[in-house]
Every structure is written in C-alpha cells, then in structure tokens.
Amino acid sequence: MLRLYDNLSSGNGYKVRLMLHKLGIPFERVEMDIDHGGTRTPEFLAKNPNGRIPTLELEDGTFVAESNAIIWYLAEGSPYLPDGRLERAQVLQWMFFEQYSHEPNVATPRYWITHHVEMTPERTMALPGKRKQGYDALGVMEGHLGERPFFVGERLSIADVALYAYTHVAHEGGFDLSAYPAVNAWLARVAAEAPHIPITQG
Amino acid sequence: MLRLYDNLSSGNGYKVRLMLHKLGIPFERVEMDIDHGGTRTPEFLAKNPNGRIPTLELEDGTFVAESNAIIWYLAEGSPYLPDGRLERAQVLQWMFFEQYSHEPNVATPRYWITHHVEMTPERTMALPGKRKQGYDALGVMEGHLGERPFFVGERLSIADVALYAYTHVAHEGGFDLSAYPAVNAWLARVAAEAPHIPITQG
Numbered sequence: 001m002l003r004l005y006d007n008l009s010s011g012n013g014y015k016v017r018l019m020l021h022k023l024g025i026p027f028e029r030v031e032m033d034i035d036h037g038g039t040r041t042p043e044f045l046a047k048n049p050n051g052r053i054p055t056l057e058l059e060d061g062t063f064v065a066e067s068n069a070i071i072w073y074l075a076e077g078s079p080y081l082p083d084g085r086l087e088r089a090q091v092l093q094w095m096f097f098e099q100y101s102h103e104p105n106v107a108t109p110r111y112w113i114t115h116h117v118e119m120t121p122e123r124t125m126a127l128p129g130k131r132k133q134g135y136d137a138l139g140v141m142e143g144h145l146g147e148r149p150f151f152v153g154e155r156l157s158i159a160d161v162a163l164y165a166y167t168h169v170a171h172e173g174g175f176d177l178s179a180y181p182a183v184n185a186w187l188a189r190v191a192a193e194a195p196h197i198p199i200t201q202g
Numbered sequence: 203m204l205r206l207y208d209n210l211s212s213g214n215g216y217k218v219r220l221m222l223h224k225l226g227i228p229f230e231r232v233e234m235d236i237d238h239g240g241t242r243t244p245e246f247l248a249k250n251p252n253g254r255i256p257t258l259e260l261e262d263g264t265f266v267a268e269s270n271a272i273i274w275y276l277a278e279g280s281p282y283l284p285d286g287r288l289e290r291a292q293v294l295q296w297m298f299f300e301q302y303s304h305e306p307n308v309a310t311p312r313y314w315i316t317h318h319v320e321m322t323p324e325r326t327m328a329l330p331g332k333r334k335q336g337y338d339a340l341g342v343m344e345g346h347l348g349e350r351p352f353f354v355g356e357r358l359s360i361a362d363v364a365l366y367a368y369t370h371v372a373h374e375g376g377f378d379l380s381a382y383p384a385v386n387a388w389l390a391r392v393a394a395e396a397p398h399i400p401i402t403q404g
Contacts, residue, residue, distance in 0.1 A: 049342045050303060064291050066298035073291035089266050089275035096268035099302045125327040140251045
C-alpha cells in the first residue's frame with residue numbers, strides 16, 4: 001500500500017490526499033510534526049533529503065517528493081492528466097506557476113498565521129511583498145478563469161487541484177478574494193466535482 | 203518557426219535555448235528588456251499574463267510559459283525525457299525542487315547583483331535567508347550527485363538542464379561552490395555533453 005508522509009494542515013499534502021481520494025487509491029497516512037523538526041530528522045532525510053512533506057512512499061520503498069510531481073505520477077493514465085503534448089505542457093505551466101508565483105506568497109502567510117510562527121523582522125519585512133505578489137497571482141488566475149471553466153481544457157485536471165489547494169484557504173492567510181469572482185466561481189466548481197474531500201480530511 | 207521571448211542574462215531563458223540547441227530546433231529569439239518593464243506591457247501580457255520570460259510562441263500562435271514546462275514540451279519524445287512513469291515523476295520532482303527550493307535562493311541574489319537592482323531594506327533583510335536556503339539546496343544536490351552521474355537515471359535529462367542553468371553561475375550571486383565537489387563534477391559532466399552552448403549564446 002502507498003504510504004503518504006503528510007501534515008493535515010498542508011495544502012501541498014492536501015493535493016495528494018485529494019488525488020488519492022479521487023482516484024480511489026487506498027493509502028496509509030503518516031502525520032508528521034512540521035513545527036518541531038519532524039521532517040529534518042536523519043530518518044526522514046533518508047526518505048526525502050529536502051526534508052519536506054508531502055513525500056510518497058511507493059510499494060517498493062521508492063520515495064517521490066514535491067507535491068506536484070506526486071500528483072502527476074498518480075494521475076498518469078487517468079482523466080485528470082490530459083493526453084496531448086500541448087495540454088500536458090499547459091498543465092505543467094500552471095503547476096510551476098503555482099509553486100513559483102502562488103504558493104510562496106499565498107500559502108506562506110497562512111502558515112505563519114495558523115501555525116503561530118514567530119514574526120521575525122525578516123518575515124515582517126517580507127509580508128507586504130508577499131501580499132502584493134499573492135494578489136498578482138490571483139489576478140493572473142482571475143483573467144484566465146474569466147474565459148474558461150478549468151485551467152486546461154474543458155475538465156478538471158491536476159492543474160486545478162494544485163491551484164485549488166491553497167487558493168480555497170487563502171483567507172486563512174489574510175487574503176480577501178471578494179474582488180475575484182471568476183476565481184470564486186472556479187473554487188465552487190472544483191469543490192462540486194465528486195469525489196471531493198475537505199483539506200481537514202486525512 | 204518557434205519564437206522565444208527571452209533575455210540573455212536569464213538562466214530560465216538559457217534552459218530553453220540550451221534544449222532548443224541540443225534538439226537542433228531552429229528558433230527566432232526576441233530579446234526582452236526585463237529591467238524596465240518590457241514584460242509588463244499590455245502587448246506582452248497578452249502573450250503571458252504572468253509577465254515573465256521565457257515564453258515560447260508555437261507556430262500556431264499558442265504561447266507556453268514557465269521554463270520547466272517549456273523544456274518538458276520540447277524534450278517530449280527525445281532522449282532528454284525518460285519514458286518510464288517513475289523516472290518522469292523523478293524528473294518533475296527535481297524540476298519542482300529547482301523552482302521552489304533552488305531558483306528563488308540561488309538565482310535571485312545573482313539577479314540583484316548583476317542587474318544592479320536597488321538593495322531595498324526588504325531585499326537586504328531577505329538576503330541571509332536566501333543565502334542559507336541556497337546552500338541548503340546545493341547540499342541536497344551534493345548528496346544526490348555523490349552517488350550518481352545525473353539527477354535521474356544514467357543519462358542527462360531536462361532535470362539536469364533545469365538545475366544546471368543557475369548552479370553554474372551561482373558564483374555570480376556570491377555563492378562559493380568549493381565545498382560541493384560532486385556538484386562541481388556534475389557541472390563539468392553536463393557542460394561536456396555535446397551539443398552544448400554557454401549562457402551567453404543567443
């Protein structure tokens with residue numbers, strides 16, 4: 001059985017849980033303490049030298065890290081990953097946008113707030129920039145979703161799952177999404193696609 | 203003919219130039235002024251709403267953005283992208299590592315220095331953290347490359363191209379790679395794989 005090293009509060013972990021659930025793949029979940037170095041122990045670094053969850057352990061003991069690489073691996077051959085060369089590149093385009101332009105700005109303030117992380121001078125100084133760039137990323141999404149139902153093609157793909165994970169809880173990081181109607185309509189559309197689970201479900 | 207919106211100083215642009223060269227694909231290059239808002243004009247935002255280079259224009263006028271998505275698109279069906287499901291996920295794992303853990307820390311200080319960007323209080327405060335996380339990323343690479351010649355499998359793939367782009371010029375951002383012998387050996391190995399071009403070649 002697949003084993004997922006995870007943390008329930010993590011949007012990156014939620015991407016994997018949601019895809020496993022959608023694909024009907026049973027898995028064992030190992031909750032990691034990400035606040036007190038649980039992913040930086042020698043034992044865990046042997047599984048993922050970058051010391052992060054989610055990390056997926058396959059049946060043969062191989063580990064796959066990076067949330068978007070994991071959901072690509074899981075979705076291969078399913079309707080959640082298109083077949084065409086261009087559409088696959090577009091799925092990747094949005095997943096790299098998510099990890100570079102969206103997650104560091106939209107997810108990180110949520111982590112600081114909900115995990116009661118000490119607001120050092122460095123974090124305090126970085127917050128306004130993250131806020132601006134987070135809204136910029138939401139603006140890019142708003143423009144794209146104003147013209148189409150999902151990020152790539154006419155159906156839900158792992159690109160939507162990747163961007164849904166932290167967008168639907170952006171308010172927990174202090175983001176106000178009221179000025180983004182197309183994003184809100186898309187959030188409702190993704191949540192309505194059965195099977196679906198909330199981020200709180202292990 | 204493919205058209206690449208690019209900037210010669212960009213490691214992200216270099217990834218695409220290097221892959222086009224390796225694959226023998228002719229292309230037209232459009233040099234963009236990234237220091238004075240050249241990628242934030244309405245004309246360019248119509249091509250890539252995220253306002254960044256590299257952006258690739260296909261023959262039919264479709265645009266693909268995000269360097270690692272572009273090189274995946276280009277390498278599909280070539281020896282630079284493995285066939286197996288697990289190996290493809292591992293290629294993606296290292297490319298997402300590159301964009302999340304490596305590039306923001308290793309490439310950004312180089313950009314600030316070589317483009318003479320104003321060192322605002324925010325950037326000054328962020329620099330030590332980027333330095334530490336950049337060395338952490340190089341340490342993860344060192345551990346992985348100590349046991350194998352390339353990032354995935356036994357041959358050069360787009361995962362190597364993605365990580366080579368900013369690692370081989372990390373010294374321009376103030377990083378000292380002398381304590382990373384496996385990384386240095388790998389850098390030499392990648393540069394020795396013909397055909398190869400330097401980052402300065404358009």
